Amino acid sequence: MAKRLKAFHIENARIAEENNDAGWDIYLFLDGSPTGTLVWFFYDFGGSLGNIEAEEGEFDLDDCFTEREIDRLWDGDFRKLTPPQGVRHRVLTADEFHSNLKPIEIVQQGIGLAA
Numbered sequence: 001m002a003k004r005l006k007a008f009h010i011e012n013a014r015i016a017e018e019n020n021d022a023g024w025d026i027y028l029f030l031d032g033s034p035t036g037t038l039v040w041f042f043y044d045f046g047g048s049l050g051n052i053e054a055e056e057g058e059f060d061l062d063d064c065f066t067e068r069e070i071d072r073l074w075d076g077d078f079r080k081l082t083p084p085q086g087v088r089h090r091v092l093t094a095d096e097f098h099s100n101l102k103p104i105e106i107v108q109q110g111i112g113l114a115a
Contacts, residue, residue, distance in 0.1 A: 005069055005078035006030045007039070013090035013112065015097040021047030023092070024103055027080070029064075037064045039073065040103065049074070056104040089114060 007027035014023035022045045029037045037054055039061075044050040052073055054064045061070050072078055090112040106112065 005072055006081060007078055008081045008083045009087050010038070010083065011088040011090060011107070013092060013103070013106075016091045016093055020045055022097070023090075026107075027078075028083075029078075031064065039064075042103075056102070 007029040009025065010028050011026040012023070013025075014021060021043060023043055025041045025043075027039050027041070029039055031037050037059075038056065040053045040056055041049060042051045042053070052061060054061050061073070065073065090106075091114070092106070092112040096106065096111055101109075101111070
């Protein structure tokens with residue numbers, strides 16, 4: 001029996017527009033590597049899953065996961081853990097969300113975090 005994927009839900013980021021669930025979730029997958037693997041789940045307007053990237057585009061998913069594991073990612077079939085400090089929530093204005101910044105730059109700059 002294959003081991004079930006486990007990941008800490010690190011961040012939930014959404015745009016602050018009414019009736020719009022676009023944004024991302026970041027999970028840290030516990031894959032046996034020294035640091036784990038960060039995976040970004042991007043959501044389109046309306047909240048439907050748009051894309052999944054490992055390490056914010058630095059790696060292809062198949063660099064980090066098997067085909068079966070990738071299928072599980074798309075299905076959301078993995079154990080979601082809450083980190084001890086809780087899930088970080090980020091709310092972005094329309095201007096911040098539609099800026100030329102990449103999501104990793106938004107994270108690095110602390111944009112949209114609650115005070």
